[in-house]
Amino acid sequence: ARDPRFDILFTPLKLGSKTIRNRFYQVPHCNGAGTNSPGMNMAHRGIKAEGGWGAVNTEQCSIHPECDDTLRITARIWDQGDMRNLRAMVDHVHSHGSLAGCELFYGGPHAPAIESRTISRGPSQYNSEFATVPGCPGFTYNHEADIDELERLQQQYVDAALRARDTGFDLVNVYGAHAYGPMQWLNPYYNRRTDKYGGSFDNRARFWIETLEKIRRAVNDDVALVTRCATDTLYGTKGVELTEDGLRFIELASPYLDLWDVNIGDIAEWGEDAGPSRFYPIAHENDWIRHIKQATNKPVVGVGRYYDPEKMLQVIKAGIIDIIGAARPSIADPWLPRKIDEGRVDDIRTCIGCNVCISRWEMGGVPFICTQNATAGEEYRRGWHPEKFEPKKSDHDVLIVGAGPAGSECARVLMERGYTVHLVDTREKTGGYVNDVATLPGLGEWSFHRDYRQTQLEKLLKKNPECQIALKQKPMTADDILQYGASRVVIATGAKWSTTGVNHRTHEPIPGADASLPHVLTPEQVYEGKKAVGKRVMIINYDAYYTAPSLAEKFARAGHDVTVATVCGLGAYMEYTLEGANMQRLIHELGIKVLGETGCSRVEQGRVELFNIWGEGYKRSYKGAGQLPRNENTSHEWHECDTVILVTSRRSEDTLYRELKARKGEWEANGITNVFVIGDAESPRIIADATFDGHRLAREIEDADPQHQKPYKREQRAWGTAYNPDENPDLVWRV
Numbered sequence: 001a002r003d004p005r006f007d008i009l010f011t012p013l014k015l016g017s018k019t020i021r022n023r024f025y026q027v028p029h030c031n032g033a034g035t036n037s038p039g040m041n042m043a044h045r046g047i048k049a050e051g052g053w054g055a056v057n058t059e060q061c062s063i064h065p066e067c068d069d070t071l072r073i074t075a076r077i078w079d080q081g082d083m084r085n086l087r088a089m090v091d092h093v094h095s096h097g098s099l100a101g102c103e104l105f106y107g108g109p110h111a112p113a114i115e116s117r118t119i120s121r122g123p124s125q126y127n128s129e130f131a132t133v134p135g136c137p138g139f140t141y142n143h144e145a146d147i148d149e150l151e152r153l154q155q156q157y158v159d160a161a162l163r164a165r166d167t168g169f170d171l172v173n174v175y176g177a178h179a180y181g182p183m184q185w186l187n188p189y190y191n192r193r194t195d196k197y198g199g200s201f202d203n204r205a206r207f208w209i210e211t212l213e214k215i216r217r218a219v220n221d222d223v224a225l226v227t228r229c230a231t232d233t234l235y236g237t238k239g240v241e242l243t244e245d246g247l248r249f250i251e252l253a254s255p256y257l258d259l260w261d262v263n264i265g266d267i268a269e270w271g272e273d274a275g276p277s278r279f280y281p282i283a284h285e286n287d288w289i290r291h292i293k294q295a296t297n298k299p300v301v302g303v304g305r306y307y308d309p310e311k312m313l314q315v316i317k318a319g320i321i322d323i324i325g326a327a328r329p330s331i332a333d334p335w336l337p338r339k340i341d342e343g344r345v346d347d348i349r350t351c352i353g354c355n356v357c358i359s360r361w362e363m364g365g366v367p368f369i370c371t372q373n374a375t376a377g378e379e380y381r382r383g384w385h386p387e388k389f390e391p392k393k394s395d396h397d398v399l400i401v402g403a404g405p406a407g408s409e410c411a412r413v414l415m416e417r418g419y420t421v422h423l424v425d426t427r428e429k430t431g432g433y434v435n436d437v438a439t440l441p442g443l444g445e446w447s448f449h450r451d452y453r454q455t456q457l458e459k460l461l462k463k464n465p466e467c468q469i470a471l472k473q474k475p476m477t478a479d480d481i482l483q484y485g486a487s488r489v490v491i492a493t494g495a496k497w498s499t500t501g502v503n504h505r506t507h508e509p510i511p512g513a514d515a516s517l518p519h520v521l522t523p524e525q526v527y528e529g530k531k532a533v534g535k536r537v538m539i540i541n542y543d544a545y546y547t548a549p550s551l552a553e554k555f556a557r558a559g560h561d562v563t564v565a566t567v568c569g570l571g572a573y574m575e576y577t578l579e580g581a582n583m584q585r586l587i588h589e590l591g592i593k594v595l596g597e598t599g600c601s602r603v604e605q606g607r608v609e610l611f612n613i614w615g616e617g618y619k620r621s622y623k624g625a626g627q628l629p630r631n632e633n634t635s636h637e638w639h640e641c642d643t644v645i646l647v648t649s650r651r652s653e654d655t656l657y658r659e660l661k662a663r664k665g666e667w668e669a670n671g672i673t674n675v676f677v678i679g680d681a682e683s684p685r686i687i688a689d690a691t692f693d694g695h696r697l698a699r700e701i702e703d704a705d706p707q708h709q710k711p712y713k714r715e716q717r718a719w720g721t722a723y724n725p726d727e728n729p730d731l732v733w734r735v
């Protein structure tokens with residue numbers, strides 16, 4: 001039962017003509033479904049309603065083809081077909097007693113319109129500072145709207161609001177955060193007009209206010225009207241500042257609204273809102289948000305990676321916000337409110353703030369994933385419910401070797417299903433290499449991944465004393481496993497960084513790179529802390545993610561002179577997780593030297609030989625067998641250093657698996673039916689995907705071929721079927 005202290009989080013609140021049943025609000029967030037995959041969208045949002053979120057929103061939902069966000073896949077409410085697809089979500093959300101919200105999105109030039117090839121309208125002409133083409137901001141421009149076009153744009157909002165109402169949505173949210181839509185009119189950074197829609201605050205606010213007025217007139221009280229507003233764009237007087245335009249706008253627009261949905265920041269650096277745990281703790285927006293209620297008597301929803309019920313209580317009691325808004329915590333745990341309600345706070349699957357969910361949208365809106373919640377996005381596609389598991393189908397018991405992300409998740413799900421599981425590891429704790437990663441600067445909260453599984457495994461052990469978690473064990477051999485007595489064996493022994501500099505460019509070691517030498521280290525050897533590290537550290541980086549920049553930060557903070565030679569942008573993937581901008585600032589601030597587009601051709605004691613990866617020139621010509629078609633690369637130079645750290649590529653630790661496979665003939669006599677390999681031991685991958693793999697095997701272990709995943713439901717248009725209801729498609733193609 002619920003701890004009465006949390007009662008306040010479960011008090012209903014009137015939002016205009018609607019009532020939210022509690023204080024939990026899933027703010028708009030993309031999931032990769034858009035309106036193209038209505039099943040995925042319906043199931044993902046519906047499970048949140050089932051899990052107690054009082055309101056569940058769509059993602060950004062484009063109002064008109066003039067706002068076409070392709071390359072990204074996001075929702076649209078352009079026509080009957082979109083409405084029908086969104087209605088699946090609305091009905092499912094309603095069936096659990098929650099409100100459904102639709103976020104009306106008009107991106108201006110931030111939406112690249114790659115499919116529709118339309119040109120957006122805005123207060124002035126500008127090109128987008130957001131990376132609308134990967135790595136290339138400034139590529140898309142808009143058109144300055146005259147009065148006719150401005151009114152046309154407002155009408156697009158009104159028509160979309162009516163379609164949202166007719167779809168059954170309870171909340172209609174005019175999206176003016178993240179530098180989108182009407183924010184481009186309010187923000188002098190974009191708005192350079194000299195007519196009555198530009199210049200003074202009142203003039204810049206006019207477009208947004210009129211739009212709200214027009215929508216209100218059209219929808220009356222049929223829906224609750226919300227606007228999402230960035231109350232400070234975080235670039236000083238050139239943009240919107242909280243105590244200037246921010247609070248003034250809140251005051252001015254309040255009469256038209258039933259709810260405020262507030263945050264901070266813009267789109268080019270929207271990690272200031274969706275703050276990664278590397279840089280921002282829970283409730284990190286409150287220095288701004290705590291002022292909002294001075295300017296309005298309407299309810300306020302705010303965000304800040306609210307995963308902790310105690311913090312939620314604190315901000316509600318302090319009157320900072322009225323409703324807890326959450327995107328990432330609702331993805332990591334769709335049943336978060338319900339767990340608080342049922343007095344199961346320690347069962348909450350806490351968001352670790354890695355932003356891998358976001359990385360998928362940033363890449364182009366492919367189906368999203370979550371590091372903590374392996375079922376996120378898989379609810380419809382694979383029929384996985386985050387809290388419900390099919391009971392076991394056999395009495396096979398399972399030995400899992402390796403309690404890292406894949407092994408511990410596999411054990412958890414198998415134990416939830418009722419299987420007898422023995423989980424064995426050499427470390428003192430479950431979690432595998434997450435234990436190491438969480439010691440890197442800024443990544444402490446990634447240990448929530450281990451902690452959630454550890455807590456669940458301990459609880460499950462109490463339910464089934466036949467299960468066992470054996471830590472601090474000697475490494476198991478193939479003989480040990482054959483004699484163990486388990487009928488199914490899962491090898492989850494992880495991966496290790498190459499000790500010889502094997503990398504994706506040469507697929508070979510780097511000459512002289514040898515981590516058995518005292519001056520050469522792998523990341524694992526850094527974590528072990530047994531080898532001395534000299535003053536001048538050289539990190540050889542062929543990896544795209546956090547390891548090299550994190551190690552650079554670690555050693556720079558400890559007083560070393562750090563250089564990173566990197567073939568790809570340092571921490572390139574962190575652009576997608578929104579850690580990129582602040583990581584670059586940090587690298588700069590710590591005086592870390594970065595040599596870009598630089599490979600390493602040789603390692604010696606006291607020095608490394610580096611080269612420009614493009615140094616062989618662009619022209620090729622046939623020179624005969626044995627001759628390279630390009631010039632010799634003569635850019636090689638020696639750089640002195642005391643210690644070399646190799647962040648080149650990871651290798652599966654699969655020796656045990658291969659030995660067991662080679663002894664397949666002995667399985668039957670030892671009662672073994674299957675041996676599986678999962679996670680990094682099968683192929684190195686990010687933590688989210690290793691966790692997914694462990695989860696998948698546990699769900700599919702009784703299927704015909706559990707080592708290889710079974711097909712999932714695809715949502716695609718089938719040739720010869722109508723795209724839209726009532727449509728009679730002319731399926732004959734004529735030119």
Ligand code: FMN
Pocket residue numbers: 027028029030031059060103175177178228263273274275303304305306325326327328329357358361368
């Ligand atoms: N905000 C929007 O207003 N519209 C969106 O479509 C949207 N997409 C998002 C996609 C993902 C995967 C995430 C994690 C966030 C998205 N956001 C979007 C931002 C969130 O609504 C929210 O403001 C931000 O993540 C901070 O809240 P949190 O700390 O609870 O995650």
